[in-house]
Amino acid sequence: MWQVIGQARSVSLLQQSLKAGKLAHAYLLVGPPHVGKMTLAINLAQALNCEADEKPCLECNACKKIAAGTHADVRVIGMEQNEDEAEAKLIGIDQIKEVQHSASLPPFEGRHKVFIIDGAELLSADAANCLLKTLEEPEAKVTFILLTTNDRLLLPTVVSRCQRLELAPLPVSEEARALVEDRKIEPERARLLAGLSHGCPGWALAAARDENTLQRRNEEVNRLVEVIKADYVGRFDYAAQLASRFTQNRGAVYEVLERWLDYWRDLLLVKLGAADMITNIDRRSEINEMAGGYRLTQIKDYIESIRRAAEQLRQNVNVRLALDVLMLDIPSKGVV
Numbered sequence: 001m002w003q004v005i006g007q008a009r010s011v012s013l014l015q016q017s018l019k020a021g022k023l024a025h026a027y028l029l030v031g032p033p034h035v036g037k038m039t040l041a042i043n044l045a046q047a048l049n050c051e052a053d054e055k056p057c058l059e060c061n062a063c064k065k066i067a068a069g070t071h072a073d074v075r076v077i078g079m080e081q082n083e084d085e086a087e088a089k090l091i092g093i094d095q096i097k098e099v100q101h102s103a104s105l106p107p108f109e110g111r112h113k114v115f116i117i118d119g120a121e122l123l124s125a126d127a128a129n130c131l132l133k134t135l136e137e138p139e140a141k142v143t144f145i146l147l148t149t150n151d152r153l154l155l156p157t158v159v160s161r162c163q164r165l166e167l168a169p170l171p172v173s174e175e176a177r178a179l180v181e182d183r184k185i186e187p188e189r190a191r192l193l194a195g196l197s198h199g200c201p202g203w204a205l206a207a208a209r210d211e212n213t214l215q216r217r218n219e220e221v222n223r224l225v226e227v228i229k230a231d232y233v234g235r236f237d238y239a240a241q242l243a244s245r246f247t248q249n250r251g252a253v254y255e256v257l258e259r260w261l262d263y264w265r266d267l268l269l270v271k272l273g274a275a276d277m278i279t280n281i282d283r284r285s286e287i288n289e290m291a292g293g294y295r296l297t298q299i300k301d302y303i304e305s306i307r308r309a310a311e312q313l314r315q316n317v318n319v320r321l322a323l324d325v326l327m328l329d330i331p332s333k334g335v336v
């Protein structure tokens with residue numbers, strides 16, 4: 001009963017290794033946020049400690065405790081659950097020393113110790129070197145699972161000690177189907193959530209549980225449409241707001257730019273006659289109408305502008321300037 005959506009190749013590899021008793025001592029799960037890295041790691045920890053024949057059963061005491069985060073032999077280190085918070089903290093050497101000590105002791109209540117390091121790119125240099133020692137002299141009955149969005153930010157020596165599994169975003173249609181079949185989400189809603197999540201089902205599931213997520217997205221898109229129609233004063237005002245938001249919560253601003261990109265990509269798809277592929281399916285008529293007001297090249301150029309602005313924000317160059325330019329670049333309507 002593996003709960004991760006998609007990722008058939010990684011799941012079957014882990015299943016086979018479990019069956020053959022040939023698990024690696026350390027795994028590195030690489031993939032974008034919400035793609036399913038933590039779910040897969042928890043499922044592996046459950047499978048290693050499950051008391052039933054079909055592992056993980058999700059029903060036995062061990063499986064339940066691991067899911068609830070109360071199993072003494074399974075620990076999650078690192079990133080706070082709430083990724084919206086401003087800056088993620090580094091994982092320090094003291095945390096890893098404690099892990100090292102705990103890994104040297106036998107399992108306490110289960111069969112196998114599992115340490116999940118979430119956001120492994122945030123290991124400080126000292127912490128990474130300390131972890132490396134543990135990975136070089138693996139204990140029996142101990143498995144490390146490192147999760148990261150970008151393994152190029154890890155020490156190559158750490159990466160080389162782990163078996164690397166890449167978790168790629170799912171095709172939207174596959175994700176939508178899984179949301180309907182496994183999670184009983186209504187098809188139209190499943191398609192919308194799958195599109196907005198960019199193939200990362202964790203986001204879609206969170207949005208299905210919490211209405212606020214979709215509402216926030218609706219507000220962002222409404223604002224986007226207003227800004228497109230606004231004059232320069234309104235646009236620069238918006239850029240200033242975004243810039244000040246960026247200092248408090250970068251993630252939120254990256255998400256806004258993702259929505260802009262989605263929207264303009266939708267306009268492009270409509271222009272290209274592929275309207276059935278758009279992301280914002282709950283805004284079909286608005287998008288059709290909007291697409292009619294622009295030339296194809298205008299839309300293409302503006303998509304490039306959004307990409308460029310996002311890139312500049314990530315490089316932390318003059319944020320306000322990047323956002324002002326993004327506003328200046330909004331193409332004028334009515335020149336078809």
Ligand SMILES: [Zn+2]
Nearest residue numbers: 050057060063
């Ligand atoms: Zn179980």
